[in-house]
Amino acid sequence: MSKGSSAIPMDQKFQLDDVIESQQFDRDILNDIFEVAREMENIEKNSPGSKILRGYLMATLFYEPSTRTRLSFESAMKRLGGEVLTTENAREFSSAAKGETLEDTIRTVEGYSDIIVMRHFESGAARRAASTASIPVINAGDGPGQHPTQALLDVYTIAREIGRLDGIKLALVGDLANGRTVRSLAYLIAMYKDVKIYFVSPDVVKMKDDIKDHLTSMGVEWEESTDLLEVASKCDVVYQTRIQRERFGERIDLYEAARGKYIVDQKVLDVLSKHAVIMHPLPRLDEITTDVDADPRAAYFRQAKNGLYIRMALLKLLLLG
């Protein structure tokens, strides 16, 4: 949503005109979103025929495919009685292939819908779309840039599973260099008090300095470790991620070495607190063994489900306020 010369200060709730990046949220806004997400959980479970978004139309404009994210948004819209226009591969099929600018596409699509959920291959695309559109835009991932609804559902899941965010002890495991989700999660969790973060990753995919510096500047304690079991025994949340093969190019040997290094398995469960949980943004390969799934502390499918509630909440907040 483009803004005119508004008199509303930047830190007011009007930030929820669009959802573009994790940095736009503060604790108060997160609280508001999470409260609505809890309401949505009740709606989804108890009144399957909710119609609060009846008559509203969401356009899913995906320039690269992401079935999981798309279905989650579309389910959220439909669970609230809204309708959906879908484009699964806008890059190949739309006028983009003929050279149309993103801005022109947005100006057309905003005429057909009430809200745009966009996934794009280019960092910054969501911001460009939002500044063009006169209707709300939600960033469903823009290339190596942001994926703010994933970050929101991750924080929401910690709050739901552990019962608090202040004082949380969090292990981020796996590909910390390229993983958009762990970077955003580290950024958001830094707004809470007495947080401690452990980075556990193969050397080739270590957390980058910008996030470490940001954490330090926010007064968040962090340390790097190579001992997953020792870390797991101290944490409330072990957040595992997939090592992405495509980042290694020809060096399959490096990939294989990195991939096998930190696996969440029964041994991790053995040292993990009763109240702690395992999270993962999915999809997973074998970085969490399937025998972990049956353990009540395996929270990753509940986490995926929370994505539905967060997206229901955002759609409700952006369309109805």
Added chain:
Amino acid sequence: MSKGSSAIPMDQKFQLDDVIESQQFDRDILNDIFEVAREMENIEKNSPGSKILRGYLMATLFYEPSTRTRLSFESAMKRLGGEVLTTENAREFSSAAKGETLEDTIRTVEGYSDIIVMRHFESGAARRAASTASIPVINAGDGPGQHPTQALLDVYTIAREIGRLDGIKLALVGDLANGRTVRSLAYLIAMYKDVKIYFVSPDVVKMKDDIKDHLTSMGVEWEESTDLLEVASKCDVVYQTRIQRERFGERIDLYEAARGKYIVDQKVLDVLSKHAVIMHPLPRLDEITTDVDADPRAAYFRQAKNGLYIRMALLKLLLLG
């Protein structure tokens, strides 16, 4: 739908938790489904705005494309007031491409929907999905395996067109070796009394022994014939199928020979009883000539339409009981 340690015996109606394979049906269940299908026919014709599945969400998870089957299921759901999440090429686009297991995909998708209709390229995939999911799963075809809703609509069409199933005389024509539909149909029809089946096919694609042995063990009379006209003159149903080119590899010559051998045309109509019908699972190439279409005994487009009623019935039974 996964089953816990249930006390309900295997032959109870609880088999309609999922629709996985033709073998799960007996005469009683078929009767129940067909009765509901008749009701659905009335609903579709008289109350276009039925809302009995309002608030329910079906996920169409297609790992290989099948526009006809997908549209039929989605129409069925929407004719009953339900909503749909669509994935037309899950294989290429979804997390499957990154190596996610079918089980993990199902655990995610079941969080977004109330029933899953899945098509897969691998035999047995539907059973795996059903044993993972806590919501109903309908198999919309799994590779060379099963396509149970096609089998149901075929039997339903015979019942609707001829008025009975006991005592039916049925000719199965064309590719009987590879055709999933004729194998399933032979299997289901064997549950009825005094059935007689004629197999009419080129030598290279003859019906396999497993089905013949099953028919014999069930007391069903069958014979092979090379004389389509003679068979057609004696049958209630001539079920024609397409010879599938892709089964012949480099041997185009064998394909061409097989393809032209048994054509349903005006000559077949000339010997066919007044009350008999021509069926075909579609798509057809030239194995039924287009001048047959106008004959009232050409039942194949009505058969396709019956697919809608059968799928409406299954959705109703699985979601509402």
Added chain:
Amino acid sequence: MSKGSSAIPMDQKFQLDDVIESQQFDRDILNDIFEVAREMENIEKNSPGSKILRGYLMATLFYEPSTRTRLSFESAMKRLGGEVLTTENAREFSSAAKGETLEDTIRTVEGYSDIIVMRHFESGAARRAASTASIPVINAGDGPGQHPTQALLDVYTIAREIGRLDGIKLALVGDLANGRTVRSLAYLIAMYKDVKIYFVSPDVVKMKDDIKDHLTSMGVEWEESTDLLEVASKCDVVYQTRIQRERFGERIDLYEAARGKYIVDQKVLDVLSKHAVIMHPLPRLDEITTDVDADPRAAYFRQAKNGLYIRMALLKLLLLG
């Protein structure tokens, strides 16, 4: 929709059984459609939850992708409370790939829906579909053939922007040889009185003689010009089009020369009347510079939006009368 031996004369309103080509419309029908389109504009703006097409199902059967057109139709249907079955790439995925005829596909799809919106790569395909189907068919573009809803929205936009169609002065600019839209627009506008058309195009893509001859036979004044500024200063509407690269094959040099020749920019705005407008069927590349967008006379995004109202009107007229 196929017609039986109807007694209704050809020039009655029953022509709106299907929308196949621009030639099927006369001034009276256009008036009726435009009146309903105005109503639709009010519905879309004031009652987002309209349900006049509740219970109706539209099948979008696209044999080649056109995201803009598809979304416009699907939005139109959903804005009126109707439902949609989508096929984005019927050519590759459907039974067409196995050799099924268009007629057989139509006979199946008509069993699942109440109206078919079809885009096809072959000229004449829409007519074939309509003569097969017993439900209404709307042509959403058939290859180099017709794209009648684009022609309707273009004429509607002129009427809405300028306030009249008689006496209009219209410049058609750009690729006049290959552009389906300018040809259809010239054809339709010729039904109005005292129209004057200017053709402004590079030599390689000039308007063809068939349209010029038709205009002459209808008593429409036309002339060719190479001076865009001079023409723009005299016109009510400057209709710019994209030079299509794919028409030039290897001759990129010719394409580049043609492409840069007539650009709508600030200089055109400077000579354009206050009441005049710039139109474009979109997508645009650089044949209209982006600094033109902010000018109130830039009508192309309003024109795209009018496509929604025209399609809502057609769906309403074809389904409810």
